[in-house]
Amino acid sequence: MSESTPRIGALEAGGTKMVMAVATPDGTILEDTAIPTTAPADCVPQMIEWFAARDIDALGVAAFGPTGVDPKKDNFGYILKTPKLEWAGYDFLGTLRRGLNMIPAGYDTDVNGSCLGEATFGCARGLDTVLYLTIGTGIGAGVMVNGQLLHGMLHPEAGHIMLHKRDNDPGECVCPFHEGCFEGLAAGPSIEKRWGAKGVELAERMEVWELESDYIAEALTDYIMSFSPQKIILGGGVMKQEQMFPLVRKKVLANIAGYLDTPELADIDNYIVPNSLNEMQGILGCVELGRRALVAAQA
Numbered sequence: 511m512s513e514s515t516p517r518i519g520a521l522e523a524g525g526t527k528m529v530m531a532v533a534t535p536d537g538t539i540l541e542d543t544a545i546p547t548t549a550p551a552d553c554v555p556q557m558i559e560w561f562a563a564r565d566i567d568a569l570g571v572a573a574f575g576p577t578g579v580d581p582k583k584d585n586f587g588y589i590l591k592t593p594k595l596e597w598a599g600y601d602f603l604g605t606l607r608r609g610l611n612m613i614p615a616g617y618d619t620d621v622n623g624s625c626l627g628e629a630t631f632g633c634a635r636g637l638d639t640v641l642y643l644t645i646g647t648g649i650g651a652g653v654m655v656n657g658q659l660l661h662g663m664l665h666p667e668a669g670h671i672m673l674h675k676r677d678n679d680p681g682e683c684v685c686p687f688h689e690g691c692f693e694g695l696a697a698g699p700s701i702e703k704r705w706g707a708k709g710v711e712l713a714e715r716m717e718v719w720e721l722e723s724d725y726i727a728e729a730l731t732d733y734i735m736s737f738s739p740q741k742i743i744l745g746g747g748v749m750k751q752e753q754m755f756p757l758v759r760k761k762v763l764a765n766i767a768g769y770l771d772t773p774e775l776a777d778i779d780n781y782i783v784p785n786s787l788n789e790m791q792g793i794l795g796c797v798e799l800g801r802r803a804l805v806a807a808q809a
């Protein structure tokens with residue numbers, strides 16, 4: 511590595527932990543660490559100190575949301591309305607940059623970051639329209655369309671699409687906002703409330719995964735019809751139940767019912783896939799966000 515190789519700071523800002531790394535633009539991680547997500551007054555100075563000691567040339571941040579991702583808007587880089595009250599309205603990116611000599615910085619949602627990581631370094635490399643879905647404590651989707659991470663009026667919140675609650679569902683939607691949304695019916699907390707145990711303890715209970723895969727397949731079918739992704743990547747704790755992949759694939763094809771005829775759907779095992787980067791998709795997406803910000807600043 512020559513001395514002129516840029517050093518990219520990467521920050522995956524999650525609701526429970528902050529993952530930090532320094533990497534080269536090709537995605538080689540030189541050093542990484544993590545700290546718990548506490549109040550911003552406590553953890554943001556720690557992050558600034560860590561990056562400041564490592565001589566980075568640019569920073570890429572992928573943050574929990576809702577958050578402002580449009581550089582043309584006043585709320586760019588702010589955490590918006592969130593149950594984490596200390597973070598609500600916090601100028602996250604601005605505070606980081608002011609502490610780091612205003613280096614070039616890229617910023618997006620955590621799930622868009624993971625989508626970008628898979629599209630740059632992982633199983634979606636070379637594709638331009640990709641959907642990354644995480645199903646864990648919550649459900650979120652990162653969407654890349656024609657090579658651009660999708661923002662629009664804010665950013666997609668595709669975990670909260672309305673779903674049809676199944677007649678045989680003994681549970682209820684646990685989303686505080688919606689009576690029947692994907693996250694409220696299918697994220698980890700809804701599984702635990704419905705069945706009285708965490709997903710990992712229910713691995714042998716086929717009825718759990720039959721119902722869960724119904725909801726996932728309905729959502730994926732809506733995303734396929736809406737965004738026409740070339741690949742769908744499923745991550746998050748719930749998707750560690752790998753027995754669900756064949757169920758989800760079969761049910762998606764049943765939902766589509768022959769209406770679409772594409773090579774991707776004909777090869778469904780390579781169309782709906784697990785994440786491919788050993789849980790590094792998020793931080794590697796941050797590296798690419800930082801790299802792009804550096805290139806843009808040098809242009």
Ligand SMILES: [Zn+2]
Nearest residue numbers: 670685688691
């Ligand atoms: Zn909801």
